[in-house]
Structures are given as structure tokens and as C-alpha cells.
Amino acid sequence: xxxxxxxxxxxxxxxxxxxxxxxxxxxxxxxxxxxxxxxxxxxxxxxxxxxxxxxxxxxxxxxxxxxxxxxxxxxxxxxxxxxxxxxxxxxxxxxxxxxxxxxxxxxxxxxxxxxxxxxxxxxxxxxxxxxxxxxxxxxxxxxxxxxxxxxxxxxxxxxxxxxxxxxxxxxxxxxxxxxxxxxxxxxxxxxxxxxxxxxxxxxxxxxxxxxxxxxxxxxxxxxxxxxxxxxxxxxxxxxxxxxxxxxxxxxxxxxxxxxxxxxxxxxxxxxxxxxxxxxxxxxxxxxxxxxxxxxxxxxxxxxxxxxxxxxxxxxxxxxxxxxxxxxxxxxxxxxxxxxxxxxxxxxxxxxxxxxxxxxxxxxxx
Ligand code: UDP
Numbered sequence: 303x304x305x306x307x308x309x310x311x312x313x314x315x316x317x318x319x320x321x322x323x324x325x326x327x328x329x330x331x332x333x334x335x336x337x338x339x340x341x342x343x344x345x346x347x348x349x350x351x352x353x354x355x356x357x358x359x360x361x362x363x364x365x366x367x368x369x370x371x372x373x374x375x376x377x378x379x380x381x382x383x384x385x386x387x388x389x390x391x392x393x394x395x396x397x398x399x400x401x402x403x404x405x406x407x408x409x410x411x412x413x414x415x416x417x418x419x420x421x422x423x424x425x426x427x428x429x430x431x432x433x434x435x436x437x438x439x440x441x442x443x444x445x446x447x448x449x450x451x452x453x454x455x456x457x458x459x460x461x462x463x464x465x466x467x468x469x470x471x472x473x474x475x476x477x478x479x480x481x482x483x484x485x486x487x488x489x490x491x492x493x494x495x496x497x498x499x500x501x502x503x504x505x506x507x508x509x510x511x512x513x514x515x516x517x518x519x520x521x522x523x524x525x526x527x528x529x530x531x532x533x534x535x536x537x538x539x540x541x542x543x544x545x546x547x548x549x550x551x552x553x554x555x556x557x558x559x560x561x562x563x564x565x566x567x568x569x570x571x572x573x574x575x576x577x578x579x580x581x582x583x584x585x586x587x588x589x590x591x592x593x594x595x596x597x598x599x600x601x602x603x604x605x606x607x608x609x610x611x612x613x614x615x616x617x618x619x620x621x622x623x624x625x626x627x628x629x630x631x632x633x634x635x636x637x638x639x640x641x642x643x644x645x646x647x648x649x650x651x652x653x654x655x656x657x658x659x660x661x662x663x664x665x666x667x
Pocket of ligand 1 (some may be wrong): 313314317507539565566567568569570572573585586587588589592
């Protein structure tokens with residue numbers, strides 16, 4: 303029996319590990335699959351609700367790390383995760399995405415000589431001011447096996463000198479969750495709860511440090527939200543980082559009464575909002591992909607994206623951080639000029655099945 307530990311740490315990890323855990327259930331005669339939650343995000347709305355809604359078991363290991371500076375958080379995760387790896391002796395550790403837990407756990411396993419697989423490898427924004435880009439680079443240079451979601455990720459890895467036989471293009475596990483939970487997503491009553499009509503509201507999320515950490519950029523963002531709010535109903539589920547900064551800079555009272563402000567929303571309700579929005583304005587990585595799969599108009603308020611397929615094939619438009627341009631692009635969409643999009647290759651709900659098949663039948667043999 304082989305032992306595999308998958309690591310989750312923050313909100314965008316849960317919907318990636320859930321389908322992997324489910325797919326390993328087809329191999330319980332060969333593989334014991336365990337989940338380690340570092341506790342990078344730990345409150346009910348950023349963590350617990352996802353375990354429940356994504357039908358994941360309680361994590362087998364919980365490291366209880368919490369917040370802190372990047373160095374503090376990374377160091378604490380490494381110290382605690384090393385103990386788990388030493389006592390559990392896994393045959394493989396799986397990390398997903400690009401958060402501090404992804405990188406910290408990969409550094410630990412690499413130094414202990416434990417094989418590591420990175421799911422969602424090779425994505426590059428080519429912007430090292432983004433903490434996630436550092437996490438991606440470090441993780442990919444160390445990981446033994448790299449599972450990619452799009453062709454350009456594969457090319458990025460090859461260009462960085464990673465050998466082809468370590469790379470597997472299997473599709474997008476985040477979309478696996480979306481496909482699997484679609485019937486439940488459909489049943490959500492969030493539109494009624496918030497007094498919204500399908501196709502007649504804008505959904506906004508913002509949490510990237512480049513948009514929300516300085517008073518200047520956050521002030522401008524509040525201006526954008528207020529302008530959008532005078533065109534349509536706007537739902538703005540506020541990430542804890544953004545919420546703290548709005549308070550810190552005294553900007554929370556500047557948000558127009560037209561806006562529907564909420565705490566972070568649970569997975570099923572959030573995807574219901576995504577599916578029925580007229581427009582999404584975001585700086586999230588995952589939301590760019592989910593809106594592409596659902597064919598919903600998405601404007602990304604960033605200067606770069608590590609997920610170029612959402613622009614090349616999908617409905618995403620990368621507008622940049624000049625908010626006058628963002629407002630212009632939004633108004634165009636609200637006037638009916640929509641970007642046509644398709645679904646990227648292998649975003650079919652079966653990525654985790656492909657990954658686990660390769661892990662069990664090729665990598666762990
Ligand atoms: N999400 C959610 N509730 C929210 C905002 C986002 O369930 O209020 C989901 C979203 O559907 C996607 C994931 O969280 O599956 C994206 O996480 P986030 O935007 O925090 O991280 P990023 O993808 O930017 O790293």
C-alpha cells in the first residue's frame with residue numbers, strides 16, 4: 303500500500319484537492335490518500351465551508367499555521383510539515399496551485415528526498431512582484447512531477463529547462479470540481495437571497511496585493527466599484543485581506559450604498575453567482591478560469607495573467623490596472639458587446655482521473 307499526502311492551505315486549494323481525493327477512491331486497494339491542511343486560511347468562511355460543500359473528509363493532519371509575514375508563514379509551515387513527513391513517510395506528496403503552503407511543503411519534501419507532484423504547474427505571470435509567482439517558480443524547479451492545465455504552461459516548463467518526461471498535460475482539476483458540483487450549484491438560492499435577477503448583475507472580487515494593499519490603488523478601486531454600482535447591481539464578496547485594508551485606510555464608508563457587500567461566499571453560492579452574472583470584474587486567478595468554462599464575460603484587473611488560455615480561448619479580457627479603461631471595457635459589455643469564448647482543451651471534468659491514473663500506474667510502480 304502506497305501512502306500519498308495532498309496539501310491544502312488556502313481557499314483556492316480546496317476545490318483542486320477535492321477531485322483528486324475523490325479520484326483516488328478508485329484505488330483504495332493500492333493507495334492511501336491523506337489530506338494535510340496547513341491552516342494558512344483557517345476561518346469558517348475561507349476554509350471550513352469548502353470541506354463541507356466539496357464533500358471532503360476532515361483533514362487527516364491540521365498544522366494550524368494561521369497568518370503572518372511571508373517568511374513567518376513559510377517557515378512555520380516548513381517546521382510543522384517536516385514533522386508530518388518524517389513520521390508518516392509518504393511515497394508521494396501532492397501540492398496544488400501557488401500559495402505559500404505549495405512552496406513551503408515542496409522545499410521540505412525535496413530536502414527529505416520525498417517525491418513531489420505539483421498540480422497546476424508551469425503557469426507564469428512573468429511578474430516577480432506577485433508573491434504567487436515566486437511560489438510557482440520555486441515549486442516547479444523542485445517538484446519531481448508536473449501536471450499542467452494548458453499548453454503554454456508546458457512550454458514555460460520546457461523553456462526553464464525542466465525535462466519533458468516530468469511533465470504531464472492532464473487538464474484543470476479546478477474545473478473538475480465545477481463540473482461535478484454543477485447540479486448542486488444550480489440549486490443555490492443565493493440570487494433570491496440577495497434580490498438579484500439572472501444576467502442582470504455584476505460580480506466583483508479583489509484581493510491581489512497590487513490592487514488592495516496601497517491606499518491609492520484601493521481608493522481607485524472603490525471608485526470603480528461605485529461607478530459600476532450606478533450601472534447595475536454589484537455583488538462584492540470581500541476577501542479578508544481587502545476587508546482589513548478597507549478598514550485600515552478608512553475606505554469602507556466610501557463604498558456606495560448601491561453595492562451588495564458580503565463576506566466571502568461559500569463555493570456553491572459563489573459559482574451560482576458566477577454562472578448567472580452579466581459580467582465579472584476580478585483579479586482572482588481561479589475566477590478567470592471558472593468564468594471561461596461557464597462562458598461568462600470576465601474582465602481581469604491586472605497587467606498580466608498566468609492563465610493566458612482564458613484570454614486566448616475563453617471569455618476573459620485582460621484590461622490592466624488603469625481603472626478608466628476597466629470602466630470603459632465594462633460599459634461596452636453591459637451595452638451588449640460580448641467576447642465569444644470556447645472551453646480549453648482537457649477542461650472536461652476528468653483531469654483528476656487522468657492525474658491519479660498516471661500517479662498509480664506510472665509514477666508509484
Ligand atoms: N470563491 C468562493 N467564494 C468567494 C470568492 C471566490 O468560493 O467569495 C472561489 C472561486 O470560485 C474559486 C476560488 O475561490 O474557486 C478562487 O480563489 P481566490 O480568488 O481566493 O484565489 P486565486 O484563484 O486568485 O488564487
